[in-house]
Amino acid sequence: MDDSSMQRLFSTCPKLEKLYLIEKAVHVLNEAAELLACFPFDNETHLFSTGIWLGPVPSKPDGFRDMKSRIVMTDARFAVARVMYNLDVVKALPNIHLVDSTFGCPILDRLLYGGIPCDSITEIVAESGSGKTQICLQLSLHAQLPVSHGGLAASSLYLHTEFPFPFRRLHQLCLSFRSSNAHHFPVNDNPCDRIFVQSVHSADHLLEIMSKTDPFIENSKNQVPVRLIVIDSIAALFRSDFDNTPVELKRRSSLFFKISSKLKALAKRFNLAVLVTNQVVDLVGPNEGINGLRIGNLGCLHTSGRRVCPALGLAWANCVNSRLFLSRNEEVIREENEQSNGQSCDFVKKKMRKLYVVFAPHLPESSCEFEITREGLFGVER
Numbered sequence: 001m002d003d004s005s006m007q008r009l010f011s012t013c014p015k016l017e018k019l020y021l022i023e024k025a026v027h028v029l030n031e032a033a034e035l036l037a038c039f040p041f042d043n044e045t046h047l048f049s050t051g052i053w054l055g056p057v058p059s060k061p062d063g064f065r066d067m068k069s070r071i072v073m074t075d076a077r078f079a080v081a082r083v084m085y086n087l088d089v090v091k092a093l094p095n096i097h098l099v100d101s102t103f104g105c106p107i108l109d110r111l112l113y114g115g116i117p118c119d120s121i122t123e124i125v126a127e128s129g130s131g132k133t134q135i136c137l138q139l140s141l142h143a144q145l146p147v148s149h150g151g152l153a154a155s156s157l158y159l160h161t162e163f164p165f166p167f168r169r170l171h172q173l174c175l176s177f178r179s180s181n182a183h184h185f186p187v188n189d190n191p192c193d194r195i196f197v198q199s200v201h202s203a204d205h206l207l208e209i210m211s212k213t214d215p216f217i218e219n220s221k222n223q224v225p226v227r228l229i230v231i232d233s234i235a236a237l238f239r240s241d242f243d244n245t246p247v248e249l250k251r252r253s254s255l256f257f258k259i260s261s262k263l264k265a266l267a268k269r270f271n272l273a274v275l276v277t278n279q280v281v282d283l284v285g286p287n288e289g290i291n292g293l294r295i296g297n298l299g300c301l302h303t304s305g306r307r308v309c310p311a312l313g314l315a316w317a318n319c320v321n322s323r324l325f326l327s328r329n330e331e332v333i334r335e336e337n338e339q340s341n342g343q344s345c346d347f348v349k350k351k352m353r354k355l356y357v358v359f360a361p362h363l364p365e366s367s368c369e370f371e372i373t374r375e376g377l378f379g380v381e382r
Helices: 003-012 014-036 063-086 106-111 132-142 167-180 203-211 213-220 246-270 313-317
Strands: 120-125 155-160 195-199 226-232 273-278 280-282 301-303 306-310 322-338 344-359 367-373 376-380
Touching: 106 344, 106 367, 106 376, 120 132, 120 246, 132 155, 132 167, 132 226, 132 273, 132 376, 155 213, 167 376, 203 213, 203 246, 213 226, 213 246, 226 246, 246 273, 246 313, 301 322, 306 313
Parallel strands: 120 273, 120 322, 155 195, 155 226, 226 273
Antiparallel strands: 280 306, 301 306, 322 344, 344 367, 367 376
16 A cells, blocks of 8 residues: 555544554564664663653664664654654653654654754754755755654744845755655645745844744644744854954853743744754864864864864854754766876866764764755765
8 A cells, every 4th residue: 555545544544543653663663672682782871852762872883783773763763753743642741852853865864863853953064055055945844744754744934144045946845845745735735835934134133033933833833833943044143243352252142042042942832843054164273272172073074175163162052952064075086088198187076965963962973975956955875
């Protein structure tokens, strides 16, 4: 039976879908338990962001078995979260976020254990042209998918500070999203209608908008609720409005904490996923000073052959729960031809993009190569 037939069957009998999800959850959990039995364990335990205990972390990763266990554990986490969501367990456990917002790519979802978590602030750091906005647009669309398919069954609030807003690219991604998920939406439905776009011109303007966000989200519950907030990008708000003086730096840090505390309060109250993008600055000189501090898994960040560090410094780094880094580098894959004297002439270069987990409370150090196509951003398995 294909997906569309199953959806029609489930729509006529909701209880049947719950029974199906329970059976799937039990199956993947049993498979996960068998795989985990193959590993030696240390004394550390791991609580996934669902708040569900699924077993200790393998102390010695072992090639294929470790990768397969991560995949199975992620599938198990999806299944349990969706079962609990469909059985209204969320109402009984209001302080635990059970659902992540999918990237729309299984490879990236497995890397991040499901996607962007709710009740949390996730930051994506990268130089311009690396794919930050692509991810934001893609997540805004896929958040509309049902929970059973990795989405949030929700709309999104997109706050943009970089002008102009890429409406053309959004519509292009929307066409691809609509064609691949047509069975989830009515015939004449436009997913772009559930992405509320608002321009932001300064940090104070952002705080003003956020003060009006509570009633906006409350009112949205009567339709398709807002469960994803995107700020693209936070660095643009602080790029030129502040001088490099102690007084201005103190005021800037104060705004950091006001913005992040408001975002965390919204995420907790409405069980939202919050995604923020940030720029990078070049790291010049020895690895010293505040910009040279190691924060997270990576000793230093490299992109386009340069050493970089996230903008806004340590004060802002303490305001986010998770940080992801996108790198972009050129790789020579072969020589095009050779001259008669044997010297190489032309080289064929390929852009290689990678996503790294810099720090996150629920993720280990990991990375994944990805590519950007007309249809969206997708992970690449090597």
